[in-house]
Amino acid sequence: MATVRRIKLGSQGLEVSAQGLGCMGMSAFYGPPKPDADMIALIHHAINSGITFLDTSDIYGPFTNELLLGQALKGGMRERVELASKFGISFADGKREVRGDPAYVRAACEASLKRLHLDCIDLYYQHRVDTRLPIEVTMGELKKLVEEGKIKYVGLSEASASTIRRAHAIHPITAVQLEWSLWTRDVEEEIVPTWNLALGLLPTGPLGRGFFSSGAKFVESLAKDDFRKYLPRFQPENLEHNKNLFERVNEMAARKGCTPSQLALAWVHHQGNDVCPIPGTTKIENFNQNIGALSVKLSPEDMAELECIASADAVKGDRYGGTSATWQDSETPALSSWKAE
Template identity: 45%
Template sequence: MQQRKLGNELTVSALGLGCMPMAGVGQNMYGEADVTESLATIDRAIELGVTLFDTAEVYGPHLNEELVGRGIAGRRDRLVIATKFGFKFNEDGFQGVDSTPANVRRACEGSLQRLGIDEIDLFYQHRVDPDVPIEDTVGEMARLVEEGKVRFVGLSEAGPDTIRRAHDTHPIAALQSEYSLWEREVEEEILPLCRELGIGFVPYSPLGRGFLTGQITSRDDLPEDDYRRRDPRYSEENFDQNLKLVDVVKDIANTHNRSAAQVALAWLLHKGEDIVPIPGSKRRATLEDSMAAADLVLTGDDMERLDAAAPIGGTAGPRYGEAMLKMTRL
């Protein structure tokens, strides 16, 4: 597996593994996960040279970090473990965002324990808290770095002003935000800003929540309780329009004798050496398919066709519902 850098110092595999589908997020996300297969998927990822593993406190909550902790036990030194904080929840469920310094520290201590590690390699603010100055949040993250509990600091779905202010407070190694063939708006302002400041970029949902794999050809392919049935881009009015992009991805995949997923991931990798996508997987088969994208070389013509088929703002429907959309780019 090729290596890339996030920021100036953090070296990771060119593709990381998004662990969210593996455990603790419920069957309504990407179907039920089998713990044994999830652990085998982590094993296989390490065998393939994947070093970046991404989880979060809120996945479960807590259960996903515990699973990752089991999966990496005894092999921690070779890996880069990323997790996130920034929400508050109780027995009744999600209660909103919370990036107060006290919650930053509480979350860090809990994540260290659940992951079974002494230091978090990359600690992200999961979503910006509009009620807490980013200087206060990142200031507490910086103290955790000084204490040896965190190595590098990251943000997720932050807006340009927040990114600048955060980076002025403490160097930001990586920004994690949605980026894929069907979500390219970060190219307008956010990605250029990250490059100006020397911040690495970690695209989540690089396969459009499964849409860009070409495996979902109808809403009927989704279980009745799958949350994507409420995703605006999977809706009745937008689904067929968005399939037109997938047809182009499939056509290019056929010319290379590769999968559509590999083409979508390779497109991202070709967008810059500072980009490290984290496709999610809970099964070895999908993991192996995704990781094969690291050695797929797309031609200039391939890239032009994909760019033309997926212009910025060209995907039908917003990427989130209204409530979640309000939590992005703050």
Template identity: 55%
Template sequence: MEESKIPRVKLGSQGLEVSKLGFGCMGLTGVYNSPVADEAGVSVIVHAFNSGVTFFDTSDVYGPKTNEILLGKALKKLSRERIQVATKFGIDRVQMSGMTVNGKPEYVKQCCEASLQRLGVDLIDLYYQHRIDQTVPIEETIGAMKELVEEGKVRYIGLSEASADTIRRAHAVHPISAVQMEWSLWTREIEEEIVPLCRELGIGIVPYSPLGRGFFGGRAVVESVSDNSFLATHPRFTGENLEKNKALYAQIEKLATKHNCSSAQLALAWVLHQGDDVVPIPGTTKIKNLDDNIGSVKVKLTKEELQEISDAASEVAGARSYGFMESFSWKHANTPAPKSSTSG
């Protein structure tokens, strides 16, 4: 492998080190479009690694299950000791009508064992709770995850879509190394409370959907969404909202031309510039797009330029997610207090 052009950074304060740009594997087994063949998916992952990406993100719900299996196949072709594997548990089932979340300790253990098998590894580098179970005290869920660390099955612990209160309570049970949240030019809500808290506690931030669910990936995405993509009914990709957001995209495209880069590179560079503790995980099924994304690490922006880009994307039309998904977002991700250990 040629010398990487992607810098390495510390994610959190417990010792996890990753490539500054990660790779989100979700789309390889379908969501935004049809899944790719295993051989093609493995080729994309291998190409990412050979280009300097060492941080790969998956989940047991992607596929479901098949995404971890695909990443496991790719790992057999790569240098495992140089790769950081992140996976997640917690979403038991997801349908357009709703989602089931489970944070019970016994479920945590079952999921971890199953993920280890599918990935074909002995240790998960970063294990996230994918969504917060609002019926189980976070202390109980993290307690089970802590045991997995003590058993040598998990190296570091993370949370996804967690509220500030949940993050703080979880961190008190066992250090949280990373929090994965949606963060991009058109999803900025975490900047007020979540980002400052993570920095106070020494927790790394992993933005998912850093390209706005592909919106900033190129004009083709903006102009036509595939009928078999879940984006075909997403609030920001439909009707009047989409027409308004096309104007927003045009502004970003214009600024990208000014900086001699693609719109995807500009959008990713904006996220990358949010701090050394920020590691976005864009995904793609095409090596051409992967190379374009990796090129974002070379884009340098001044404070004034970052503000100009932020201003250009300030008027976003439509909610960031579907209604049923919003009820599981970080804004609602508080859990009950643990039961007192003392009898009264």
């Protein structure tokens, strides 16, 4: 099995395995929750294999994924991992709401600490940006939580370049989580240039939410309640076009002696030493395949070929439906124009 190198994220001291493990699909959104015993075995296998950066959120379940991680990290495992969790999406009274007000930030953090059986969360992200109040207000409370020792490092998820810069001015942002893969490349134009702030980047969906594992046919095997079935890119009218991307990646992977998913993941790894993709899986055999991507070496010519294959017109369909908030609509009011209620 490949040796997992260590990388640094941001300039505040966070060091993680060069690849993480996304834990969402174990408990939510990708079909029925998986058996806790199986998922704990997978998490332990990942840690023993050198993948020590684990990513969760309070909305996964909601809450059940954090409870799962809390169980998995008992008995000395906690000291071997870097744990990231998120706040910001509330389902109170059955209503989905994005929140970043200080009282909610604090309550969410303290609740996550209890579920995870922790005194401190290594990396705490704002999962979605609350566009009703200045980002500086949310960051002010996160800064207090750092000072109190309840979190070590602060991150943002699905935040625009200007939002990142404004947040960073209040307290250093260690890492930003965004979807980045061979079929989601819009972050390269606006977000990646913010890296002069010395941030780490945590790409989600580096395997195209499973698309690069087996192409269009994988959609047929998705459970009825798997939200990927309803994403625009997986609809028949778009999938027929998008399968061409998989076929070209698959052909190149055959020449490279790896799987298409390993090639797609290796492309993300080759974006820089401050990039830590976090593919998720619920199967040990898939995890082992993902870790093999660390051994796939890509030349400048390979990278150019892949970027040609994954050109702007290679993918049809948005990555989310129209109601989902993303970094493209994460602007918040100016602090100077805002008055607290």
